[in-house]
Amino acid sequence: xxxxxxxxxxxxxxxxxxxxxxxxxxxxxxxxxxxxxxxxxxxxxxxxxxxxxxxxxxxxxxxxxxxxxxxxxxxxxxxxxxxxxxxxxxxxxxxxxxxxxxxxxxxxxxxxxxxxxxxxxxxxxxxxxxxxxxxxxxxxxxxxxxxxxxxxxxxxxxxxxxxxxxxxxxxxxxxxxxxxxxxxxxxxxxxxxxxxxxxxxxxxxxxxxxxxxxxxxxxxxxxxxxxxxxxxxxxxxxxxxxxxxxxxxxxxxxxxxxxxxxxxxxxxxxxxxxxxxxxxxxxxxxxxxxxxxxxxxxxxxxxxxxxxxxxxxxxxxxxxxxxx
Amino acid sequence: xxxxxxxxxxxxxxxxxxxxxxxxxxxxxxxxxxxxxxxxxxxxxxxxxxxxxxxxxxxxxxxxxxxxxxxxxxxxxxxxxxxxxxxxxxxxxxxxxxxxxxxxxxxxxxxxxxxxxxxxxxxxxxxxxxxxxxxxxxxxxxxxxxxxxxxxxxxxxxxxxxxxxx
Numbered sequence: 001x002x003x004x005x006x007x008x009x010x011x012x013x014x015x016x017x018x019x020x021x022x023x024x025x026x027x028x029x030x031x032x033x034x035x036x037x038x039x040x041x042x043x044x045x046x047x048x049x050x051x052x053x054x055x056x057x058x059x060x061x062x063x064x065x066x067x068x069x070x071x072x073x074x075x076x077x078x079x080x081x082x083x084x085x086x087x088x089x090x091x092x093x094x095x096x097x098x099x100x101x102x103x104x105x106x107x108x109x110x111x112x113x114x115x116x117x118x119x120x121x122x123x124x125x126x127x128x129x130x131x132x133x134x135x136x137x138x139x140x141x142x143x144x145x146x147x148x149x150x151x152x153x154x155x156x157x158x159x160x161x162x163x164x165x166x167x168x169x170x171x172x173x174x175x176x177x178x179x180x181x182x183x184x185x186x187x188x189x190x191x192x193x194x195x196x197x198x199x200x201x202x203x204x205x206x207x208x209x210x211x212x213x214x215x216x217x218x219x220x221x222x223x224x225x226x227x228x229x230x231x232x233x234x235x236x237x238x239x240x241x242x243x244x245x246x247x248x249x250x251x252x253x254x255x256x257x258x259x260x261x262x263x264x265x266x267x268x269x270x271x272x273x274x275x276x277x278x279x280x281x282x283x284x285x286x287x288x289x290x291x292x293x294x295x296x297x298x299x300x301x302x303x304x305x306x307x308x309x310x311x312x313x314x315x316x317x318x319x320x321x322x323x324x
Numbered sequence: 325x326x327x328x329x330x331x332x333x334x335x336x337x338x339x340x341x342x343x344x345x346x347x348x349x350x351x352x353x354x355x356x357x358x359x360x361x362x363x364x365x366x367x368x369x370x371x372x373x374x375x376x377x378x379x380x381x382x383x384x385x386x387x388x389x390x391x392x393x394x395x396x397x398x399x400x401x402x403x404x405x406x407x408x409x410x411x412x413x414x415x416x417x418x419x420x421x422x423x424x425x426x427x428x429x430x431x432x433x434x435x436x437x438x439x440x441x442x443x444x445x446x447x448x449x450x451x452x453x454x455x456x457x458x459x460x461x462x463x464x465x466x467x468x469x470x471x472x473x474x475x476x477x478x479x480x481x482x483x484x485x486x487x488x489x490x
Contacts, residue, residue: 003329006349006395018326027396034352034391035372046326047349049396076385100467101445103373105385106392234466 001037008049012056012177012211018048019207020179026050026209028072029106031099032115040125041116041132056211061087067215071110075163079104088215090224090243094166097228100235110210113164113174113190114202117157117265118237119147131155131199145303146239149295149311151264153195156301158262164191165243165259165267166226170219178208187213193265201265222247222255225321227314229262238262240311244318252279253322258294263311270294282323284316291315327395336397338363339407345394353397354378354389357404365405365440376468379441380404386448386464405440408447423447426485427478434472442468446482455486 009015018024025044027033028051036042050056056072059081067088069078078084079095098104098112116122121129121138128134131154139147139156147156159165164187172187190210192203204210224245230236241261246253256277260268273293280286291312298308328349336343338361345360354371357363357380366389367377373391380389381403408421423446426432433439442465449456449464456464461482470478 001350003348003350005326005328006393007326008396027393030393030396031373031388031391034393038372045329047393051396096463100376101464102376102379102386102388102467106387234462235469 001034002040002043002045004044005046006049007046008052010052010054012053012209015048015050015053016178016207016209018046019209022046024048024207028108028111029074029103031103031107032111036116039123041123050209059084064217066217067220069109069213069215071108071210071212073109075104075107075109075112076101078109078163088170088220088224090166090169090226090245091163093224094162094226094228094241094243097230097234098162109163109213112161113187113210113213114204115160117201118160119155119157122157129155131157131194133199140301143303144301145306146237146262147301147304148264149298149300149304149307151193151266151268153193153265155194155199155265157194157201157265159191159201159265159267160237161261161267162226162228162238162241165241165261166224167213167215168259168267168269169224169243169245169257170215170222171257172219173214173216174210175212175214176204176208177211178205180205180208184214188267188269191266219245219255222257223322225318227318229310229314240307240314242311242314242318244315244322246277246282246322248323251281251323253277253282254279256280256319258290258315258319260294260311260315263298263307268294270297277319282319284320287316287319290319332395334395334398336394336402337400338402339404340401347394349393349395351394352390353380353382353392353394353402356394357389357402363404363406366444367437367440369437374469375438375441376445376465377438377441379444379468381444381448384448384451386445386467388467403444403447405444408443421447422488423450423481423485426481426488430477430481430484432477432481433470433474438468438470438472442470442478446478446485449482450486453486456482458483 024046027047056070059069130137222245228241229239243259246256256274369377378389
């Protein structure tokens with residue numbers, strides 16, 4: 001790791017001010033940032049530790065007003081809180097097999113949303129891939145068994161988070177604050193497939209911070225399922241993951257959401273397939289058909305064709321589980 | 325207030341004792357424990373938050389010391405494998421912590437290199453879940469790799485340590 005100075009301000013305004021000067025980075029749990037720094041992929045000259053800031057930790061649910069989760073809430077708190085497990089069970093379901101207990105203890109919600117991708121060409125300090133300013137994506141004709149099968153442009157990375165698909169399936173929004181003031185956006189809009197001059201997978205502005213995640217009350221009525229395929233039973237990023245959610249009203253599905261991780265540079269949705277299930281009883285034929293539609297645009301690389309089969313089946317199972 | 329990037333004085337609480345170290349902000353908790361404080365029980369293996377051999381307890385929760393900055397631990401309570409025997413009086417033999425004793429009884433190691441991390445993970449588990457199931461223990465040590473493959477006995481040691489505490 002390069003040398004850097006460090007501060008742990010107690011006020012958000014102080015943190016924002018420090019982040020505007022020089023090449024400072026925000027530090028929360030550090031589980032991704034310190035890894036990037038050790039690998040020479042990030043070289044901040046100052047770290048602004050956000051964990052001393054009051055009011056950005058924990059969650060609340062005022063009935064009728066939706067769920068609010070502070071960006072500095074450790075992932076383990078979302079996983080172990082019994083009340084939250086009743087309010088929004090998919091949070092626990094998505095986090096149980098995310099990373100390891102140590103990493104979930106250290107890692108925060110905001111950090112999870114902003115973690116960088118796991119592509120081994122990106123993570124290799126000596127490889128200047130397209131995402132790091134080079135001229136080509138080495139995964140396209142290299143070792144690509146963990147890479148994107150759909151939605152990739154100049155970079156074949158995949159969206160790594162377990163929490164993100166679950167949150168997007170519940171229409172989560174984020175609140176951000178920075179030098180240009182506060183703004184809110186759909187969580188889905190935080191992510192972009194790197195292309196052109198956008199050589200990054202997030203749309204966060206410089207010196208901007210995520211302060212809160214909000215889930216609208218209406219979405220909390222949905223039933224949800226999170227399924228994750230791994231190449232071993234624990235401590236592994238998703239080969240493919242699926243968050244499916246819908247409000248089940250007299251045996252038929254409303255407001256269907258299907259969000260996939262591990263298949264595309266962004267959390268992957270096919271809106272037409274979701275709309276096609278509106279009013280469906282989610283019988284096996286309908287779920288199989290939706291899975292087919294979602295993966296119909298897949299263009300797998302040499303070693304990741306298995307993900308298409310895997311994704312199709314996970315989507316079918318996740319949807320079926322909403323009515324079983 | 326920015327501190328560093330050169331070495332600065334830090335006050336830490338390690339195994340119940342207030343200690344002072346002189347390290348730069350980039351120094352990890354793991355390297356501080358091992359180099360500045362001579363506490364070499366926490367092992368430096370992957371140094372990237374993957375293997376769990378550096379697991380210590382900070383404010384009652386298990387964390388990877390290799391991915392934690394020492395400076396971020398000011399005001400927190402750090403516990404390492406070396407601290408376990410301190411509160412073991414009256415329990416077990418030769419001053420061992422009950423979880424250490426359970427590891428011996430279940431033969432929960434071969435080479436022993438991952439053992440301090442495994443034990444710290446299980447000690448943290450038992451504080452939150454005094455009588456863990458096999459699945460609880462398995463989940464608690466999922467982030468502690470053992471390349472000898474002693475997992476069945478490690479899990480048994482965790483379950484037995486819980487039973488013994490009752």
